[in-house]
Amino acid sequence: MRSLKALHTGEETMDVSLRHPETMARNVRRGRQIVRCVGLQLALPAAILAAVFTGIGRADDAGRGSGGNVQAKISYCKDCHGPSAQGYRGFFPIPRLAGQQPEYLENQLRAFIEHRRTNNIMFNVAHALSPAMVTALATNFRDLNPAPIGGAPKQLVVAGKKIFEDGVPDANIAACAACHGPEATGSGQIPRLAGQLYPYVIKELTNWGKERGQNSARPDTSAIMSPVAHSLTRPQIEAVAAFVSYLK
């Protein structure tokens, strides 16, 4: 494990996830793993059937998410999101879930199922989760607090901090802190951004209108961010993404 760690130096390390004994070997074949994640879920038709009604009767089957099932599912999430859910740079930037607001996480999992948020991998992941399991996972991730994985250009942090705290009033860009909080921890339906992956934040803000609020029959709170994401320039997005990526 030390030799693997030695391959990575400074802030750029991805070795946090490599330290985890169970994931160390798997990290070498990360690409295949994602395919396997999808395949696993397709092999569980009963669970998929149970999940069909997740949007309606969320409290109906409480208890399913208890015990070893939860631990197994958490381990499955961490295959891609990192052993401490600190996020991971796979083929795609895979977001940090650690410390995330449970209400936001639950809403996003429903958003994948309802095609409000388009992501085939996460659709398949979420489709198999019972409401009780979703709650159990969200609670678990809420309590994790690993250090950010880092790696963003540090020279952008100062500019990003100013945008985060003050917005860009002349350009009608609201202060991120108003909703996400002064330390970017989020609140309720509003996500934590602290420690989120630099490339993930850039990707989401750049593609907001193509990834969120995609089901016109089910408008959702992602609309709040649409004008903000649209108004931010690419350099502003990179700056604010760099700032939040280092927040603990």
Add this chain to the structure above:
Amino acid sequence: MDGSIRRASTRSPNRQGRWLASAVSLGLASQAAIVAMMFTTAAYAEDAPAVSKHDVDAKLAYCEVCHGVSAQGFHGYYPIPRLAGQQTEYLKNQLQAFVEHRRTNNIMFNVGHVLSPAMIAALAADFKDLDPKPLSGGPKDLVATGQKIFADGIPDGKVPACASCHGPDAKGNGPFPRLAGQLFDYVVSKLTNWDKERGQNPAKPDESAIMEPIAHNLTGPQIKAVAAYLSYLE
């Protein structure tokens, strides 16, 4: 989640004409208020270049990112207040208060300090005409107690009836803000922290001093009760 879904808002093309007219009549009709507030609102008497509808609409969209698409308020990290139906004079004064550090709020300082007087007047006039339902209410079991405090005050506790200044329907009047439909946790937060947030610039005393002893004399449970009552008022 659906509670905060944004609805499509329609804006009258003639609104700018109306706000000019109403701003003039408000000014003429409230001389007593003007005297009381002469240190804070004098700047607004100056004529400023008109703002374009495009710029006003863009600024409104920006306000509504945080305050809700119908300005009904929003629960961000902080409770973000309802602006819909708010008194124009109060809104203008508060924006000026942020800029002058009479009211301390870094985010709203940054918002306020780039707004021209004409833009502020346009925004205030727009919000005045919005009338969405209250966003969400406080504990319902507190409403009856809150209604009594609002209507009658607490004579023993040196709390005058809220209705005497804010009106029997809590719609406010001129410098006195509308409270109807205001967010429960916002009202609780303001009344609890009044002397830490308002009247913070000793060089520019303002009418927030009127509320200071009242906020101070209200107990925590009384604050919650009156906030719960207001949060359901349409």
